[in-house]
Amino acid sequence: MAAAAIEKHVRKAVRILREGDDDAKIAAARNLANLADLGENDYYTTVNEVRTAKAGGIPPLVELLRDGSATAQACAAEALGNLAYSSFNFKVLIAEAGGIPPLVELLRHGRANRKEKSARALGTLAWANHDNAVLIAEAGAIPLLVELLRDGTASGKEKSARALCSLAGNNRANQVQIVAAGAIPPLVELLRDGSAEAKLQAATALCYLAFNNDNKVAIAAAGGIPPLVELLRVGSAAAKTSAAVTLRSLADNNDASAVAIAAAVGFDALVELARRGRVTVNNMTVVESAGIPAKRKAALVAGQLLETAAPRIRVTKYIKADIASYL
Numbered sequence: 001m002a003a004a005a006i007e008k009h010v011r012k013a014v015r016i017l018r019e020g021d022d023d024a025k026i027a028a029a030r031n032l033a034n035l036a037d038l039g040e041n042d043y044y045t046t047v048n049e050v051r052t053a054k055a056g057g058i059p060p061l062v063e064l065l066r067d068g069s070a071t072a073q074a075c076a077a078e079a080l081g082n083l084a085y086s087s088f089n090f091k092v093l094i095a096e097a098g099g100i101p102p103l104v105e106l107l108r109h110g111r112a113n114r115k116e117k118s119a120r121a122l123g124t125l126a127w128a129n130h131d132n133a134v135l136i137a138e139a140g141a142i143p144l145l146v147e148l149l150r151d152g153t154a155s156g157k158e159k160s161a162r163a164l165c166s167l168a169g170n171n172r173a174n175q176v177q178i179v180a181a182g183a184i185p186p187l188v189e190l191l192r193d194g195s196a197e198a199k200l201q202a203a204t205a206l207c208y209l210a211f212n213n214d215n216k217v218a219i220a221a222a223g224g225i226p227p228l229v230e231l232l233r234v235g236s237a238a239a240k241t242s243a244a245v246t247l248r249s250l251a252d253n254n255d256a257s258a259v260a261i262a263a264a265v266g267f268d269a270l271v272e273l274a275r276r277g278r279v280t281v282n283n284m285t286v287v288e289s290a291g292i293p294a295k296r297k298a299a300l301v302a303g304q305l306l307e308t309a310a311p312r313i314r315v316t317k318y319i320k321a322d323i324a325s326y327l
Contacts, residue, residue: 010035010052017060022069029064029075032057036082052083058090059097066102073106074114081121091129100125100132104139107148115148116156123163133167137174142167146181149190154198157190161201168208175209184209184222191227196239199231203242210249220250220257229264232281240284247286251279255294258287262298267305273298 009031016028032052052058058080065076080099083090094100103125106118122141126133136142142164149160164183167174183205190202206224209215219225224246231243251258262269262279265286269279274295279287290298 006035010057014052014057014060017057017064022072025064025068026072026075029061029072029079032061033075033079033082036079036085058083058093058099062094062097062099062102065099065106070110070114073102073110074117077103077106077114077117077121081117081124084121084124088129091125091132094125095132095135100135101139104136104141104144107141107144112153112156115152116159119145119148119156119159119163123159123166126163126166127169128166130171133169133171133174137167137171137177142174142177143181146178146183146186149183150186154195157186158195158198158201161187161190161194161198161205165201165205165208168205170208172212175212175215178205179209179212179215179218184215184218184224188219188222188224188227191224191231196236199235200239200242203228203231203235203239203246207242207246207249210246213253216250216252216254216257219246220254220260225250225257225260226264229261229281229286232284232286240282244281244284244286248288251287251290255291255297258290258294259297259301261287263301267302270298270302270305274302 013028013031016024017032020028036052061076061079061083064072065080068076080094080103084094100122103118103122107115107122110118122136122145126136145160145163145167148156149164152160164178164187168178187202187206187209190198191206194202206219206228210219228243228247228250231239232247235243247261251261258273258279259270262273265279265281269281273279273287273290277288277290277295278285287294
């Protein structure tokens with residue numbers, strides 16, 4: 001479609017959003033959502049989003065989100081999420097138009113697919129935008145996102161984890177709220193059983209949460225270490241990075257977690273921890289600068305494994321000597 005034709009199409013859709021009946025508004029919102037999510041060509045997608053904003057499309061989309069039928073609200077949420085995706089300026093405009101409270105209401109009262117669209121839009125609005133992250137938390141979204149994380153569909157859980165990740169980034173107050181709402185156990189469960197993308201989002205959310213000492217203990221207590229180690233072995237490159245950073249945070253000034261990480265990696269990692277105070281997996285450091293108590297505990301665990309496994313495994317005299325020095 002030529003540029004002039006698209007611009008005319010956008011202006012018409014925005015006019016219908018203001019003046020049409022419910023069915024017409026639904027169709028217009030869908031058209032704008034599709035124009036903002038062409039996918040195969042980011043340049044044209046961005047140009048179409050700019051056209052929508054310039055034509056005044058954001059306020060009527062917010063109004064439709066607030067007052068439209070259930071189907072209309074879902075279409076408006078999808079369109080606003082697509083608009084927010086590519087531009088910081090659109091995130092600001094959507095918030096200024098009052099888009100956050102009705103998105104939270106849709107998350108509270110909508111059906112499953114509408115909650116997913118709301119979670120996606122809220123996560124996009126919060127990503128790299130501190131002011132929006134604060135507004136979303138103040139509107140009461142965090143407990144609702146944790147509820148979706150715990151009880152939603154597979155898609156809903158992934159979108160909730162992504163939104164919580166956006167809200168937790170560089171925002172200590174939101175991190176406290178997320179943990180208080182009970183997010184750590186379902187995030188750990190998502191690490192075990194989620195899709196590849198869901199595991200990435202869960203690992204990244206836990207990465208942000210793990211900078212708090214109390215949260216480190218809670219993540220380990222929820223069983224977070226084994227699935228993080230597994231993700232480090234088989235996850236995507238981005239997931240491996242998030243898992244490694246999270247594990248390093250868990251081990252920092254925490255001897256019990258350092259030894260638990262080494263034990264989850266395997267016998268050689270326990271020996272490495274006892275010898276050098278560090279653990280590496282696939283050239284990624286997951287424990288570093290562990291102190292004498294962690295080294296001693298790693299040696300004790302390795303020694304117990306030797307007693308249990310011998311003589312079925314062969315261990316060099318050098319490893320035996322390293323372990324013995326801490327017994």
